[in-house]
Amino acid sequence: KPLFFDIAFNYVDFPSTLSQR
């Protein structure tokens, strides 16, 4: 099977507000 990246995973992230809580 050819290489295939899970690019969508990069769009899942912790909230940017976390550091201000």
Add this chain to the structure above:
Amino acid sequence: TITQLFKDVERLVNQEEYTKALRSLDKILQSNPEDKDALHCKVVSYIRLGKYQNALDILHKNFSDFDKLKSEEAYCLYRLNKFDELLNLLRKNKSGNNSELNLRHLEAQMAYKTEDYNTSIEIYYALLQEANKNDDVYNDILTNFNAAKAALL
């Protein structure tokens, strides 16, 4: 205190200690059950641990359509092979030919996973036109575009 617990969460996720982060998040949610930041962090922690159904359960229980974490929900549906629900979500969030980049990537990945290689190729072709060759993601998109093309042969 809540502030200290959030500091712990921040440190633990930076250390990729997601199971420990979940414990601190549960402490926050014991006093503030509706805290959206804590709930959002729980969702992402579960996703990083590969526990997509747990993440989805939190999303369905605690996030309305209005404040929904679309990327996270769509990603869980993709990993759980819940393609009908994912298609629904993608349709609802499409205006004309436009939807957010993350959702277009999921649409392309779902097409590839379900062996609809023509759709996958079409989406990656468009994403390549829009991407900058200097972006890190450009080569990843090109790799997936080529994988879909190779799969058609």
